[in-house]
Amino acid sequence: MQERSSVADLVTVLRRELDRYSPGGKLPSSRALVDRFRVSPVTVSRALAQLAAEGLVVTRPGAGAFRARPRPSAAPAGDTSWQEVTLSADGAADLVPRSVDASGVLVSLDAPPPGVVEFNGGYLHPSLQPERAMAAALARAGRRPGAWGRPPMEGLPELREWFARGIGGAVTAAEVLITAGGQSALTTALRALAPPGTPVLVESPTYPGMLAIARAAGLRPVPVPVDADGVRPALLADAFRATGARVFVCQPLFQNPTGAVLAPERRGEVLRIARAAGAFVVEDDFVRRLVHEDAGPLPAPLAADDPDGVVVHVGSLTKATSPSFRVSALAARGPVLERLRAIQVVDTFF
Structure with a gap:
């Protein structure tokens, strides 16, 4: 069963x-x-x-x-009907919408019926989760000296170093921020890189959660077609010229939902196109630690081959562990790192 x-x-x-x-x-x-x-x-x-x-x-x-013992009788329900008027006030002119459409995300997060193994969310089935090992590790971490003290605002140094080694290239721990999950990291990145009302280039088709983040931030997602080798560089260049966008969000490794891997000859081209447009590439490296052992050697993250700070890298541990394990990293180089750090501090403190 x-x-x-x-x-x-x-x-x-x-x-x-x-x-x-x-x-x-x-x-x-x-x-x-x-x-x-x-x-x-x-x-x-x-x-x-x-x-x-x-x-x-x-x-x-x-x-x-x-x-459980019976709960005390609940207080009489209040009248919340006044909220309908307040919340329905015209917000068409708001650059950042006050109401957020989460329907596309909720569909992918719904629990499947009994006996069904879901693939759409990319989360491990309970039978595949290393629960005992994770529970033991969590218990050890909770007993470490200083575990409940004030942590560094950028995240634990050891964890930042671990993520930096995983990205590779010249990325250092000083260029890594620890965040509360990949979705949170993507939200921070878009908030830092694109002002409300501006376009943001996204792969087509793409991850529904990415579209939800962009629209909730008041951005205009602009699709750039993907084929079996990833995003098409010529169309990416056209999209930058036509829209004036300064951000492109992509998943170079096993793109969601196509599964495409950005071809080797396109990797450098994508970075050159973005650099020429004065734009950032947000690399959502969400699935690297979920790959089968027989998949062969994986291409390095785009951030590993980026000395000019074009790439803002997002990597997460959630897919390979548990939806409840909200640990991920943002990696960036140059002045944008301080902007990302400032947003992180304001939103979460630690």
């Missing part, structure tokens, strides 16, 4: 059996539930977490799970 289906089935059974216990009463131990239902400890843990999220169960580390 699929893990997701097992969790749902166990939640249904336990929810039905809660009436056997008085409020505050202790439920059977996790070990007892594992033996009774012949499921894994992970399944039991996830089922209890679901019941806790529903307010039906309270879990206490080291003590077990208990039936």
Whole structure:
């Protein structure tokens, strides 16, 4: 049985059996539930977490799970109808829209039905996640001296150094900022590079989350066609000339959704075209650590071959670990790095 289906089935059974216990009463131990239902400890843990999220169960580390006590009666609902008038005020002239259309992103983030293995989001199936290794690493990290102290605003030096080595070339730890996930890093990059109301070049087709970020920032996405070898340089040059754009967002490695890898002869050409246009290339290197071992040697990130600071590189650990693990990096060279850092500090502090 699929893990997701097992969790749902166990939640249904336990929810039905809660009436056997008085409020505050202790439920059977996790070990007892594992033996009774012949499921894994992970399944039991996830089922209890679901019941806790529903307010039906309270879990206490080291003590077990208990039936939740009834909550006090809720206060009478207020009248929020006034918000309709305030939120519907005409915002057509706003450069940065106050309302954001998240529909394209939500479709790709919806949990699949039981028994279905999803490919559209690029996240590992629970059966492929190294949960035990990750849990052990997280426990070790939490016990490290200084783990709960004030961190550097740019991120931990060791982590910045690790990302810099992964990018390669002449990129150093001083040119890396740690961010809260790839989507956050892309948002910061576009905010730093493109003022509201201006065009931004994107691959066509492209990742829906990229379009959502651009539109939420008040930018105008302009499509540049992609073929089996990645973005078409001649059309990229045409798009820069026609729009005056100063930013091109691309995924050179296994582009989403086509899977195209930017051909070797196009890599330098893309950078030369952007440099001639006085533009930045935002490199979304989202899938590098999710590649199969038999895929052969991978091309280096564009940022590794960029001495002039054309590339703003985004790399994330989320795809290869868990959607909950929001750790990624922004790498840039030159004055733009200070602008990225300033936005990061204002938005998140640490």
